[in-house]
Amino acid sequence: MNNDSFRSSRRQMLKAMSAAGLATGLGLPAMRAGAADKLVVGVIYVGPKDDYGYSQAQAQAAAAIKKMPGVTVIEQEKVAETTDVQKVMASMIEEDGASLVFPTSFGYFDPHMIKMAEKYPKVRFAHCGGLWTEGKHPKNTASYFGYIDECQFLNGVVAAHATKSKKLGFIAAKPIPQVMRNINAFTLGAQSVKPEITTQVIFTGDWLLPVKEAEAANSLIDQGVDVMTMHVDSPKVIVETCERRGIYVCGYHADQSALAPKGYLTGAEWNWLTPYTEHVKAAMAGKPLDNFLRGGLKEGFVKPSAYGKAVSEAARKQADGVKASMVKGEYVIFKGPLKDNTGKVVIPAGSAHKQTDLALEQMNYLVAGVIGKA
Amino acid sequence: MDSGLGWWGVPIAVLGGALRVSTPFLFVSLGECLTEKSGRINLGLEGVLVMGAMSGYAISYTTGNPWLGVLAAGFAGLLLGVLHALVCNLPRVNDIAVGIGLMLFGTGVAFFLGKPYVQPKAPTLPAIPLGGWSDSPQIQAALQINVLFVLGLALALLLHWAFRNTRWGMVVRMAGDSADAAKAMGYSVSGIRLAATAGGSFLAGIGGAFLSLYYPGSWNEGLSSGQGLMAVALVIFARWRPLACFWAALLFGGAAALGPALQSVGITSGYYLFNATPYVLTLAIMVVTCSPKRTLSGAPGELSVTR
Amino acid sequence: MAPQAITLGPVPAATPGPSPSGRLRGAAEAVLIPLGALVVAMLLFGLFILLIGKSPLEVYGFIYKGGFSTSFAWQNTLARAAPLILTALCVALPAQAGLIIIGGEGALVLGGLASAVAGYQIGLSGASPAVVQVFMALAAMVAGGAWIAIGGALRHFRGVNETISSLLLTYIALALFNHFVEGPLRDPASLNKPSTMPIGEANMVGMLPDLDVHWGLVYGVVFCVIAFVLVRYSTPGFALRIVGGNVRAARLVGLPVGVLLIGSCVLGGAAAGLAGMAEVAAVHGAANASLIAGYGYAGILVAFIARHNPLAIIPVAILLGGINASGGMLQRRLDLPDATVLVLQGIAFMTILASETLYGRFRLFQSGPQK
Incomplete structure (x- = not known):
């Protein structure tokens, strides 16, 4: 490596250092404060979100609700159906202030989402494909699915x-x-x-x-x-x-x-935008969570x-x-x-x-x- | 084609599967064979394979030429091979462990850099139809051969010949059988192993390009299901003989086709077990042919795996 | 070939020096070299991050923040470290005898399956949860131990390379696991997630007091301490290390080489099996495909970085758990792909392995004259 490039990389390092100071020192509180008037939505995928299939269909809906005013979307992909997903849900809630979470894989439902829903009763959880049952599952959880x-x-x-x-x-x-x-x-x-x-x-x-x-x-x-x-x-x-x-x-x-x-x-x-929009709007308006959301061609889910x-x-x-x-x-x-x-x-x-x-x-x-x- | 082949479909599917699925096994095992002949094992070829698949697809997409992709895959593999060899050349560094590290590193980098190439459709490699003599579309489809397969066969023959008959081949084998002898002759053992590992990884990278550019012919993160690791077992199975690597690769390819083929004729239970056939087969053959009393015939003497 | 000159294993843990100061120097070497390698790894990773146009310091900051800054982050880290501690032992214990076993994933899933079956069957008899849990743990350890023992036995009796055979056995174990979970042992009520019969809420192992981390962490730490004492201070442990150092010498002294080789595999497999039991008993409540989460493979990484020292496994697993925990924050805050963490782990692994070559090179760490 010659001297010049070393110097320039050092300069970049310094620049980076100040940027990091900004991000870690100032950025986070700003984000926290922002969470109060903005709805933070967490979306969790089991696969890569560009898989030409299951996760991508969900990610397309997430990308669309990102454009809704007052909504911030945070995403995490390739999350295993183990304690990992529990910790990811908790992180989105504790670290990013998410108040609506979409765990999109079937295996996230029981026990992972149920457990987190009991721990964070004020957060809404909307799960794809689960069989939500009155009296058996927490009120702050919901399931949506389409009659594909x-x-x-x-x-x-x-x-x-x-x-x-x-x-x-x-x-x-x-x-x-x-x-x-x-x-x-x-x-x-x-x-x-x-x-x-x-x-x-x-x-x-x-x-x-x-x-x-x-x-x-x-x-x-x-x-x-x-x-x-x-x-x-x-x-x-x-x-x-x-x-x-x-x-x-x-x-x-x-x-x-x-x-x-x-x-x-x-x-x-799939056309997941329909249930996503419904859950996001309900959360913003403070309306109760629709615990069991299903629809087919008629409702525009598929x-x-x-x-x-x-x-x-x-x-x-x-x-x-x-x-x-x-x-x-x-x-x-x-x-x-x-x-x-x-x-x-x-x-x-x-x-x-x-x-x-x-x-x-x-x-x-x-x-x-x-x-x-x- | 208004009628299927029924039970005849099974051997045809296995034959077709052998020709389709075997090429990555063939390239990785020939590469590993070369590396192991020099007295070193590279367990990281799985990472090299994935890296090759990604870079091959990416270059084919950006340049529009799948053959440039194949070349790029080879060079990406070569770089990883050099990395493996350089780290292993340090005294007291364990080559198997470095291989595991390389697997992780190669896969990680490939996934990281490969994100933008999952969606686009890159030009893929052409096939040579060898089944024109048959009226059966099934046979015609089974005998669609890719150039890389032919190249792999040629390479197996070349390596077979070169290990015995060229100065270069003898030097590699000497480094693998007795480092001291090679040193005494004035050769740099680490230099030879560097070249052999780099060359071997070049081939493994091409094996990866076959996956992304021909069969199944697209790039995604689940593309390799351990073919690179299996190929290492395959080399032991083939007793470090390049020609045997070719037959072993065919066998593994055919075994991979067996599960789906049986389901397609209605044998539908136990598909997990059918799908595990190649692994059981390899293990069984290793158990039968290994012996605690003697060295495996053909095993390079310096190889840690056989000691 | 007979396992006469097994040298592929790592150098057995540094033998204690003659004097207390020598021992201290040895310990300093064992700590400082990997730490130095980690620093180098972080620098290389920073370079990689710089090359893709992001700020390395920002990335480091989020790794610290997501993995180690708050009590929440620590719990996140510890929860992810828990299974890795046990699967790392599956590599580290056979390594004492010079064997490289990479089949922990197979032992984990079969251990989990065995414990789920045991938990359900014994639960039916109305036994108390403590009894059920003990039998679950035993079933898991027997299943895991027996599975890894196959690799050790094939090595000893047939000369089959244990690295390759344990890898093949993993694929076979996964096939068996899937076959049973989705076939003969499937709970008909498990709809879209095929699982075995549930062990029942009452029989589940709970969380550690005041922590959001399950008891699997304690199993791991206890197992590590026992393994450390066994390897370092017991006679069989000493014999095991002789086998690892030189099989021929071990035979000359009349040690039962086969028993020691296979025994180390049984213990290692038992640890991985126990990890499977913890997943079933503390997390899932039944055996299902979620057990196949790659913990067995991550354990290989942990064991090698810890240089197969059972005590060192604990901090290394925590470090890796922290990196994994922070991966989420890198995705959510910096929009980096999930593979970022893989790249960092790959670089760290390679540098730490390369640093093996430094042991004994520094005058500072040597008490006596060098040979």
């Missing part, structure tokens, strides 16, 4: 029109209720067009395993699957693999049409991606019809008679589960026509 199975049903309708082999593929991380509800809705959507359609499922075992997801896609395609969808944290790899192998794909979490200009049919997207050019006129018409009926709140996806893929009747004839039915959030079966084990 409506969009997966629409995916299925469009997929049924596109498939020639009548074999659809679904790549999923783990067999849990949220995932099984999507697999079932996708299959039922397809079967509403062509009842003989089957869906082959592959569980990869974890939420982000790019090589395994690509292998799963290739295996399914080798088995004759010609339309694919998925429920993993980052669908990018699967969408790209389908495009490369020349089959159709329906997206998930966010809009992936740019990744597969030829084969992207449509997709199931939305389908725009149709790709491969979607036929007939498919568009039928899917738009179903969508219109869903928006009116008339369409029921899970209704009897419905059998699971072992032949057992899971919903008897004559009964129907509306979207708000909590039984659907505990789904533990795969419907007839799904090849795979729950």
